[in-house]
Amino acid sequence: MAEILRYFNWTYVSTVASEGDYGETGIDAFQQEARVRHICIATSAKVSRSMSRWSYDAVIRSLQQKSNAKVVILFTRSEDARELLVAAARMNATFIWVASDGWGAQESVVRGSEPVANGAFTIELASYPIKEFTQYFTKLDPYNNTRNPWFREFWEHRFQCSLQEVSCGQYSLSDGSFEQESKIMFVINAVYAMAHALHNMRLAACPNSTKICDAMKPGTGKRLYKDYVLKTRFDAPFRPADTENVVSFDANGDSLGRYNIFHYHGDDGKYVYTKVGHWAQDLVLNTSHILWDQQAPPTSQCSDPCRKNxxxxxxxxxxxxxxxxxxxxxxxxxxxxxxxxxxxxxxxxxxxxxxxxLPEEYIQWGDAWAVGPVTIACLGIICTLFVIGVFAKHIDTPLVKASGRELSYILLLGVLMCYSVTFVYVAKPSATVCALRRLGLGTSFAICYSALLTKTNRIARIFGGVRDGAQRPRFISPASQVAICSALISCQLVALLLWLLVEVPDVRKEVKPDRRDIVILKCNSKDSSMLLSLTYDCLLIVLCTVYAFKTRKCPENFNEAKFIGFTMYTTCIIWLAFQPIFYVTASDYRVQTTTMCISVSLSGSVVLGCLFAPKTHIILFQPQKNVTTLRAPTARFSVTTGPPSSHSQTSGSNFVPTVCNGREVLDSTTSSL
The missing domain is CATH 2.10.50.30 (GPCR, family 3, nine cysteines domain)
Structure with a gap:
């Protein structure tokens, strides 16, 4: 019974037992098996023959109170089972009954209560009719069966007559229908088991006698049971030829159970018992023979099954x-x-x-977020390489010399790196890419603004010296300017290398705060650390801007300071706008990366457009302006327009620079900045 419940996952049931050894012992054994299989008992009730119909109604009412326990276990006598079905019909109660062999497959139990019993599972001991007993029993009459004192009473009740009448004794049990009790087989097997045990005991205790000896006298019953009955094993008598049935007992004295399982249901307008399985130490069910009203087994659980999540x-x-x-x-x-x-x-x-x-998400080269910045960077690189080519081709012209060839090439290198940073930021994050991001961003800015700071500082010192009539300023030679610029760049490189040592570059996986199924692959550096690494670049920009402002009143024809000033003012605006935008877009890595790339490219474009575009235009389209003029030593801040003369050199303590189209050439015989 417990295995049937487990098979259909009925884990919450009620029980009803008949008072007495059969019902109470049986329901206790069931409850033990149910606990092993994690089946819970919702409510338990007992019934007896002395109960009134109202008492049966009370039992049904108590079962109905546990609405989730739709299965009821019956370990009752057939009469009690019948009364419970009648009470359930009166109260319009519907249950799935699972009944013991007290109900079995008897029609008398369900007669008149068929709809209420519909769907019940009943159990009956597996047995077969013994035709020898039928032949023996049907030949009995009150005259040849005087051993049974109740047989005469049975005879009179059977044929509704009195044996005092001569005709009453002429009836025969073979007349009419005769249905053999299903448990006759077990009674016969029990008698044979005792006979085998006594026979074996006599052979062991009285080997030299064919009768009962003293060793078998009263008082040896315990020995008979323990040593002989429990150890008895024989083939059951009178079994059909195709049937195997060995009679034996376990250590508790129980025989091996064999049960047939029936399902009571309606079929073509009538209710029938259909064998749907059997049990012989294991449950075997043929569910194709089980018909459910809802096309699926009903549930009998305290709580509904949980969903998959x-x-x-x-x-x-x-x-x-x-x-x-x-x-x-x-x-x-x-x-x-x-x-x-x-x-x-x-x-x-x-x-x-x-x-x-989860698949790692990062900006792909084909994404719209990458196409724009990469396109801008490519155009910037082409323009930068074009300017480098123009300057290299016209390297000995006065305008290129006046621009400061060495610093111009360093500055163009920084611009080229600014554009190249875009490709590093769009690439898939890795330890190498993350290291290049840290080095590339800060270094590219440091190269640009270190060169500009060196240039503006040189201009300020040169024209400051001219105004004051001072001697030629120190450290304005190309080698000195390159050394100063390299020293400024080295400060940024040292800081970045220390950052790489303190926080080793690597990648990290970032999940959205709402735990969406998206994993973003990022570098492990924090946004705050990245912006902190640009502090030195910000200092260079501020100093460049200060020097650009100081040199704004240089001679009108010296327009290098004007372009540098315009470059730095624009750069400051870009940087002031970049930092808040960078933090605002931190929630979307794609927008943040795109903003970063465009801002860096824009910074390089400002330098390229403001400083080098005018020079490139003059070199290519206005070569007549690419000439050298000299300042008169007696006229402060005046520029002569005559041809250059070797006698127009600085003399004494006064230093007057040579100019080309408004741009000073410190020494026309040397390669200067």
């Missing part, structure tokens, strides 16, 4: 009633009672039995 919250000591608690979206089911978080970068499988690695 829910776990059971149990009360202590309760195995049948629970509360379903949903798991979080990022959790999987460790078992039916526990949710467990997936590791970072993982997401639950569809069936929630585990986790799988």
């Amino acid at each position: 829910e776990v059971k919250s149990m009360q202590p000591g309760d195995v049948c009633c629970w509360i379903c608690i949903p798991c979080q979206a990022h959790q999987y089911l460790l078992d039916e009672f526990h949710c467990t978080d997936c590791m970072l970068g993982q997401w639950p499988l569809e069936n929630l039995t585990g986790c799988y690695e």
Whole structure:
């Protein structure tokens, strides 16, 4: 019975037992088996023959109070089972009955209560009729069966007559229908088991006698049971030829159980018992013979099954009633009672039995977020290389010399690196890419603004010296300017290398705060650390801007300071706008990366456009302006327009620079900045 419940997952049932050894012992054994299989008893009731019809109604009412326990276990006598069905019909109660062999397959139990009994599972001991007993019993009459004192009473009741009448003794039990009791086989087997035990005991205790000896006298019953009855084993007599039935007992004195399982249901307008399986140490059911009203087995559970994303919250000591608690979206089911978080970068499988690695998301080269910055960077690189080519081709012209060839090439290198940074930021993050991001961003700015700071400082010192009539300023030679610029760049490089040592570059996986199934692959450096690394570049920009402002009143024809000033003012605006935009777009890595790339390219474009575009235009389209003029030593800040003369050199303590189209050439015989 317990295995039938487990088969259909009926884990919450009620029980009814008849008072007495049969019902109470049977229901106790069932409850033990039910506990092993985690089946809970909702309510238990007992019935007896002395109960009134109202008492049976009370039992049905108590069963109805446990509405989730739709299955009722009956371990009752046939009469009690019949009364319960009648009471259920009166109260319009519907249950799935699972009954012991007290109900079995008897028609008398369900007669008149067929609709209420519909769907019941009943159990009956597996037996077969013994035709020899039928022949023996049907030949009995009151005259040849004087051994049974109740047989005469049975005869008179059977034929509704009195044996005082001569005709009463002329009836025969073979007349009419005769249905052999299904348990006759077990009675015969029990008699034969005792006979075998006594026979074996006599052979052992009285080997030299064919009669009962003293060793078999009263008082040896315990020995008979323990040493002989329990050890008896023989083939059952009178069994059909195709049937195997060995009679034996276990250590508790129980014989091996064999049961047939019946399902009571309606078929073509009538109700019948259909054999749907059997049990012989294991349950075998043929569910194709089981007909359900709803095309599926009903449920009998204290709590509804949890959904696939829910776990059971149990009360202590309760195995049948629970509360379903949903798991979080990022959790999987460790078992039916526990949710467990997936590791970072993982997401639950569809069936929630585990986790799988999420695909890493980063900007792809073909994304719209990458196409724009990459296009700008490519155009910038082409323009920068074009300017480098123009300057290299016209390297000995006065305008290129006046621009400061060495610093111009360093500055163009910084601009080229600014554009190249875009490709590093669009590339898939890795330890190498992350290291290049840290080095490339700060270094490219440091190269640009170190060169500009060196240039503006030189201009300020030169024209400051001219105004004051001072001697030629120190450290304005090309080698000195390159050394100063390199020293400024080295400060940034040292800081970046220390950062790489303190915080080793690597990648990290970032999951959205709402735990969506998206893993973003990023470098492990923080945004604040990245902006902190640009502090030195900001200092260079501020100093460049200050020097550009100081040199704004240089001679009108010296327009180098004007272009540098315009470059720095524009750069300041870009940087002031960049930092808040960078933090505002931090929630979307694609927007933030695109903003970063465009801002860096824009900074390089400002330098390229404001400083080098006018010079390139003069070199290519206005070569007549690419000439050298000299300042008169007697006229302060005046520029002569006559041809250059070797006698127009600085003399004494006064230093007057040579100019080309408004740009000073410190020494026309040397390669200067």
